[in-house]
Amino acid sequence: MDFNQITSFLDKTSSRLETSWQLSSLSSIAGLRVPDFITGRQDSILKADINVLWTQWFLESICDPERFVDNYPGYAYIIHAVKNEVPLLFGNLEPYNHAEIIKQISRLIDQEISRRQKRKRIAFDSKIKYLLWDIYGPEPRCWICGYQFSPWAINKFLKNPTDDDAPKPQFIDYLKPIGLTKRDFQMEVDHVFPFSDGGDDCINNLRIACGWCNTYKSDRLAIYDVAARPPVVYHPQMGRVTIPHPFWTVRLLSLRRQCEYEGGCDKTVSNTELTVTPKHQEGALNPINMRVTCLEHDHLGSKRFISRTLAEQILKK
Ligand SMILES: [Zn+2]
Ligand SMILES: [Zn+2]
Numbered sequence: 001m002d003f004n005q006i007t008s009f010l011d012k013t014s015s016r017l018e019t020s021w022q023l024s025s026l027s028s029i030a031g032l033r034v035p036d037f038i039t040g041r042q043d044s045i046l047k048a049d050i051n052v053l054w055t056q057w058f059l060e061s062i063c064d065p066e067r068f069v070d071n072y073p074g075y076a077y078i079i080h081a082v083k084n085e086v087p088l089l090f091g092n093l094e095p096y097n098h099a100e101i102i103k104q105i106s107r108l109i110d111q112e113i114s115r116r117q118k119r120k121r122i123a124f125d126s127k128i129k130y131l132l133w134d135i136y137g138p139e140p141r142c143w144i145c146g147y148q149f150s151p152w153a154i155n156k157f158l159k160n161p162t163d164d165d166a167p168k169p170q171f172i173d174y175l176k177p178i179g180l181t182k183r184d185f186q187m188e189v190d191h192v193f194p195f196s197d198g199g200d201d202c203i204n205n206l207r208i209a210c211g212w213c214n215t216y217k218s219d220r221l222a223i224y225d226v227a228a229r230p231p232v233v234y235h236p237q238m239g240r241v242t243i244p245h246p247f248w249t250v251r252l253l254s255l256r257r258q259c260e261y262e263g264g265c266d267k268t269v270s271n272t273e274l275t276v277t278p279k280h281q282e283g284a285l286n287p288i289n290m291r292v293t294c295l296e297h298d299h300l301g302s303k304r305f306i307s308r309t310l311a312e313q314i315l316k317k
Contacts, residue, residue, distance in 0.1 A: 001035050001036075001037075005035070006035065006037070009032060009035055009038075012025075012028065012029055012032065013029055013032065034047075038288070039288060040279070040288055041260070041279070041291070042252070042287055042288060042290065045223065045251070045252070045255060045287065046223070046287060046288070049221075049222035049223045049224055050222070050224060052221055052222045053221075053222045053224045053225070056112075056221070056222075059105065059108055059109055059112065060112075062081070062082055062085050062105060062109070063078055063081045063082060063085075063109050065109055065112040065113045065116055066116065068113045069113065069116045069117055072113060072117070075106065075110055078106045078109050078110055078113075079102060079103075079106045082102050082105050082106045082109070083102050086098050086101050086102050086105065115219065116219075124189045124206075126158075126159060128189065128203070128206065129157060129158060129189070130158070131203055132189065132203070132206060132207075132208055133157070133158060135203075136208055140154070140187065140208055141269060141270065141273070142208065142209050142210035142213055142269070142273075143190070143192075143207035143208060143209055143254075143257075143269060144190075144207075144209050144210070144213040144217065144250060144253050144254040144257075144269065145176065145178070145210060145212075145213050145250075145253050145269060145273060145274055145275070146257075146268070146269035146270070146271070146272050146273040146274050147178060147185070147210045147212075147213075147273045148273065149185070149187050149208075149210070150164070150166075150167050150185060151164050152164035152165060152166050152167065152185070153166075153185050153186055153187045153210075154187065156186060156187070157186070157187035157208075166182040166185055167179065167185050168308075169308065170307065170308050171305035171306065171307060171308065172305065172306055172307075172308055172311035172315070173275055173304050173305060174233070174235065174243060174304065174305075174306050174311065174314075174315065175243060175244065175249070175275060175276055175277070175285060175300075175304065176212075176246075176249055176275040176276060177212075177246075177311055177315045178210065178212040179212075179308075180308075180311060180312060180315065180316055181211075182211075183211035183212075183215065184210060184211045184212040184215075185210060185211060185212075186210065186211035187208050187209075187210070187211075188208070188209055188210070188211055188214040189206055189207075189208065189209075190206070190207050190208070190209035190213075190214050190217065191205055191206065192205050192206070192207055193205055212246075213250050213253070213254070215246075216246040216247045216249070216250045217247070217250045217251075217254065218247075220247055220251075223247070223248055223251050223287050225247065226245045226247045226248070227245065230242050230243060230244055230245050230248070230284070230285065230286060231243050231245065233314040233315065234314060235303070235306070236306060236310065237303055238303065241284075241285075242284035242285055242286070243285055243315075244276060244285040244286065244287075244290055248286075248287050248290060249275075249276050249290070252276060252287070252290055252292055253269070253274060253276070253292055256292040257269045257274075257292075258274070258292065259272075259274060259292060259293055259294040259297055260291045260292045260293065261293065261294070261297035263297075265294060265296075265297055267294035267296070267297075272294050274292050274293065274294055275292075275293060275295070275298070275304075276290045276291065276292055276293065277290075277291055277293040277297075277298045277299065277300055278290070278291070279291045281299060
């Protein structure tokens with residue numbers, strides 16, 4: 001990409017006030033290829049997730065899975081609904097291709113319905129918990145962020161009676177504010193691939209996550225599943241700052257699972273608790289500027305931790 005292309009891309013895509021309400025300017029923006037410097041290190045997550053979201057919207061536009069979560073009339077019903085739409089959408093294809101596409105789209109919608117139905121079921125029996133406990137060993141960590149569980153969390157998970165109290169940290173990482181509620185430090189069972197059909201509760205698909213990561217991971221799939229405009233809070237030393245949406249942090253941590261320090265670092269979620277930091281120090285913590293870090297390679301230093309009282313005021317869910 002040469003100088004002119006760079007400046008023209010920035011110019012065309014940033015002047016939103018003049019362009020965002022004019023269809024003609026939008027088409028010229030839509031035709032541009034997004035240069036690598038825009039998406040940077042998180043390029044594949046940003047591009048993959050937008051495609052995932054578009055496909056999700058496409059499937060929902062043909063048949064809304066939400067209508068069938070409580071009362072599913074069966075696969076045949078979905079086939080019927082899809083059958084009416086496919087010839088209109090793919091008029092250029094031969095009828096025998098239509099049959100295949102109808103099957104594929106119906107299967108995907110059917111999978112999405114069962115995924116949403118499963119969303120409601122969260123209880124795991126103690127057999128599965130002990131099995132996971134065996135795999136994780138005596139000092140388990142959250143598979144997403146590397147938080148090391150306390151004896152309180154372990155006993156609670158295994159349903160052992162305990163006198164331990166939940167940890168209550170006096171300082172909170174404002175970029176990954178774990179510890180404001182008891183649930184944050186709890187051990188919970190997480191599905192790695194919420195989409196996997198049939199094998200959802202297979203032990204290979206289960207991991208132990210902390211309550212904080214699990215709360216925000218929820219059943220979201222793409223970084224765009226949360227508002228594009230991240231929250232802004234008032235930091236005691238830095239003033240108004242943008243903080244990442246917790247799901248962005250969880251998505252990035254669960255995909256990277258290691259410190260992304262350029263000089264190389266051996267810290268991973270198996271041996272350390274990780275968090276996120278801005279790549280450009282003066283920049284907002286959005287998915288383009290976020291980087292997974294260990295505390296050693298974090299340039300924010302003590303600014304990262306704010307008092308519990310303040311965190312409760314500005315960050316409480
Ligand atoms: Zn975690
Ligand atoms: Zn590091």
